[in-house]
Amino acid sequence: MEILEDLLYTEDHEWVRKENGEIVEGITDYAQSELSDIVYVELPDEGRTIRKGEAIGTIEAVKTVIDVIAAVSGTIIEVNRKLDEHPESINEDPYEDGWIVRIKVDDPAELETLLDASEYNKLIKKE
């Protein structure tokens, strides 16, 4: 299972990439592999303000459905519209083409509560 060193992670299996006061969020390689065969991603509206822990979208896989959980509080400034046509991008490339939302972060301190790669690695070893 691929875990990238330079990303932050949540206990709900989202990854977060910091980019100048904004973050890009997606689901981890572990999460996509558990879900398998993603066929539809319901994305939130751009401009929506969100709170950490809130469900901001859903991912429908053949066998099951999960919520996408906001890793931080902030405003959604962009969603990955390519997922409308190619939801399988999340299976194929969860950390790049399969990104889900870009969020303008309210409080950068919130990022410090997220897991680093080694902590996330420990988490999925337990599951």
Place this chain on the structure above:
Amino acid sequence: MKKTPLYKKHIECNGKMVEFADFIMPIQYSSIIKEIKAVRNSIGLFDVSHMGEIEVSGADALDFVNWITTNDVSSLKTWQIQYTTMLYPDGGIVDDLLVYRLPERFLLVVNASNHNKDVEWIRENKKGDIDIRDRADDYFQIALQGPEAEKIIKRIIKGDPAKIKFYWATEEEIEGNKVILSRTGYTGEDGFEIYGNPSSGPEIWDILMEEGEKEDIIPCGLGSRDILRLEMGYCLYGNDITKDTTPLEAGLAWLLKMENNEFIGKESLVKQKKEGITRRLVGIQIKDRTIPRHGYLIYKDGNRIGEITSGSHSPILNHPIAMGYVDKPYNKKGTIIEIEVRDRLIEAEVVSLPFWKNGTLKR
């Protein structure tokens, strides 16, 4: 947790193993969608050894099997197979199953999840000169499914598989291993199911994987099996049929032979038929891409009229499909209904089954 005789093959093939009906089974190998496409377009191989086999023999075996099942077993010739149901006296379904009429005996092939319950139920209702034997541990069962199935079977048996008609079986040998070979399946495509001694299971699996290489055979798991059957509108026990549903409600009236044929549950069904059913299992097509799942509620004009029993994405049709019970008269084809999905209602339409109408199975 039980392992089938093919457990090691699943590990070799990188199967993603899950718990199912006391067994550890592969839900998928590569990808559910890829596996479904293999079966629809070419060929796929399934381990279905978790299915239960119950043998009934003795002088009164025919009458007894006819008494516990709803279809007419007496119409079967030796080596012929019948799809049927077993009912409780109230008309609720104990299980759906295949009855194989073999020389001197009947083989009942039942759902893994109901196997113990079925053995108990059959023993409880025992009458006449019969012998009931649980043979589940004496067989492996492999399903070879897809339009290329006959071609592959032809290369590994002496006989001509073209002579095995749909829902017929024969005895054959594969590399010296005796098997029962039947033209049956749960996918809507042409295909065969193979039963044999558990010790020969892995060898026969390998032979099929090797022989099928030219046709791009891949192993397929329970995940693809579930969607393949849903695309055909086939019922899954525990979802679409249960002890609380009757064959009349489930659209399985064709499995009921009511005339000059007595079986457990018949009186209740005669009554239900006379009074008319109040709900019916239907096919449901969704207008957007949200997938309705088992247990989601169905509404019409703000009133709850039913519940989804099975739902998934159909890779071959590329949209969501579902089955569910709806109250009459909303079971009529073309009726627009609504399904509650995470606090909102999505529009759907009652459609005729099967969803997949181009299957290659040979009727």
